[in-house]
Amino acid sequence: MKILVLGAGVAGLASAWYLARDGHDVTVVERHSGVALETSYANGGQLSYSYVAPLAGPGVLPKLPPWLLRRDSPLRFEPKLDWRQWRWCLEFVAACTQAQSDLTTRRMLALSFYSRGLMRETVDAERIDFRYARNGKLIIHAEQSSFDAARRLLDYQRSLGCEQEALDADQCVALEPALAQMRSRIVGGIHTPGEDAGDCYRFCTALEGRLRDEGRPVSFLLGTEITRLLHWRGRIIGIETSAGVLEADRYILALGTQSPALARPLGLELPVYPLKGYSLSLPVADDAAAPRISITDFKRKVVYARLGEELRVAGMADLAGFDTRIDPGRIATLLDQVRDSFPKASDFSRIKPWCGLRPATPWSTPLLGATPYRELLLNTGHGALGFTLAMGCGRIIADLVAGREPAVPLEGFMLRR
Template identity: 50%
Template sequence: MRVCVLGGGVIGVTTAYALAREGHEVTLVERHADVARETSHANGGQLSYAYVAPLADPGVLAKLPRMLMSRDAALRFVPQLDLHQWRWCLAFLRACTRARSRQSTAALLALGFLSQRLMHEVVAREALDFDYVRNGKLVVYRDGEALEGARRQAGFQATLGCEQHVLDGAACVALEPALASIGEQIVGGIHTPGEEAGDCDRFTRGLALAAKREGAHLELATEFTGLRTKGLRVLAAQTSAGNIEADAFVVCLGFQSQPMLAALGVHVPVYPLKGYSLTLPHANAQGAPRVSVTDAHHKVVYAPLGERLRIAGMVDLAGMSAHADEARIALLTRQARETFPEAGFPEAGSPEAGSPEAGSPEAADSGALQTWTGMRPATPDSKPLIGATHFRNLWLNTGHGALGFTLALGSAQLLADLLAGRELSIDGDAFAASR
């Protein structure tokens, strides 16, 4: 079968790889000169297979006033004159029930476990160099009530096969000594030994080469402009390189999936949650964490990537623009310095204290703190959209929010199974666009 995959982020590339390995004639269309140039480029780096609980949770409702009033809130809502934003928000509020949160958690855990198994297979099969480590994850809490909620969540997830351990504050610092500077503030944590980390950008670029070896064709630096349809069938993808005909088309365009599909009358609840990341290119091995750490209070994640330390955080529900808010970057930088003061961050105000793009060789060579802004394509219930549309040969694999790297391989396999009409290893209906 000829398959055209639209989008060259981690979701599009894993989809192309999975389909090419099954013998399909795959063409991937990406507007940039390389893959992983947008949201996949400098994400948090954590492969958090057990930390997939949806953002929509009953506990969020009490935090709404702070989201609206404070510029320093980890989760910030900036109202827009945008009907799509308000529809998404209403759907999000409807998903903030205990029953729906638990249903979503169970479905996402199943997809996460599938992704983890496939990651181990890919790492064993392909010569990918992406600073991959199986280093576990420690989520630390500075508030007793929040820790108790995490304890209850860990108990529920244990019934679904998760191995997690509740630690007191002293045990958290013993596990990760780099936390000693804030040790007195830590009341406890949740340790998940099976979690992993890696560089999503390097993973995606390496897997794109593997997909090419499997026969996939990458149309890079090619602008996608729309789909040509007849009745309920897509005939071709319209691009700057001409029309690309195929038997099936898979949309992996992140938050840009929504406007493109809306033009065809396919309405998907995908909205961007803007996030920020920093990369410290030469972290001090004695002062930076070696376990992946999440500061639950600030909603900031820390992932060691070789000699580098990746820091990511913030959720801004603030429109469709990827423009960086310098105040948010400054806040993230300050929180990182306070949490790991011995990690080797440049002094505030020094020439190395900030550079425009994470991952650039010039910034890495200079030792500058690299910054990045990404638009995470989220659904109201945090479950991605994987499967068919009402067009007979148009498929979706989009809406992964902050879990794109974590869920990419499982999502690609689920899409490939659905396309082939095979029996599924997990509940595919949980991710259907029609749910």
């Protein structure tokens, strides 16, 4: 089959990867001159297979008012004259129930464990270099109440297949000696050995390289803006681009936060809205002072991943429209937090700041698969977990195109309206 993959972020590339393995004639269309130059560029680098609980949960609502009022809060809301932003918020609030959160977590774990298997299989078979490490993750808690709540969840998480253990502060430092510098802030931690980390941009360029070089029939149309999806009598008949009209048998919509804008003229309202986040990449100055294991600072909602000689720090979630400018205040907050937690990890003179828009649904679940148009499939809306879920979602797309039953049930991941 002739297939156009729309968007060369990690979602589009993983789709192209599995579609090419099925022998299809695949072309990836991307507006930038290279792959993964938007949200897949400098994300947190965590392959967070066991931490997939949705952002919308029963514990979030009481925290919202103080978060929204504080300048250095991990979550920020800038109201816009955009009813889609407000509808997203209402759906988010409606999803903040225990029942919905548990259901979503169970569904997401099935998808993330499937993705872990495929990612590890690919890493082992292809030997691609993207600063990948199977180093596990430690969530550190600075408050007794949050640590107690996390410990209470351990049995439930175990029943869902997550291997985790609770550690006291000294055990946390023994596991990750770089934490010694912030020992006084730690009450305890939850260790998950089965988590990985890697550089998403390098992963994407490595996939692109393999897809181009190994004789698999994948072409890349870079620097090509998609302006419209063309439809006629309930069918997608092509896409209008800056390089002319392109036609195919199937179209995979993987345009990240731009997916809704391109789907809207087809009568499809995708519940995806940007959640802006920030990252810093810092060259490691003192190897022993920078964590090797991935760390999440639960209170500050900041994640740390060691990517070779670099420390990647990421956090913040700003519901503030499509603005992609870097807010220096947000970077300063993040930098203060790194200096406070790992003061000797870097000399802080060569930081690379970045921001990106997470394509988020109110439920934190991606949108996968069928649309009312037989030719159009969705692979978008992965929110904070696009790198983690990429391989599973890519494989599911290939299964659907081939008419195979996906290994993970799609209930909860399909377009609801």
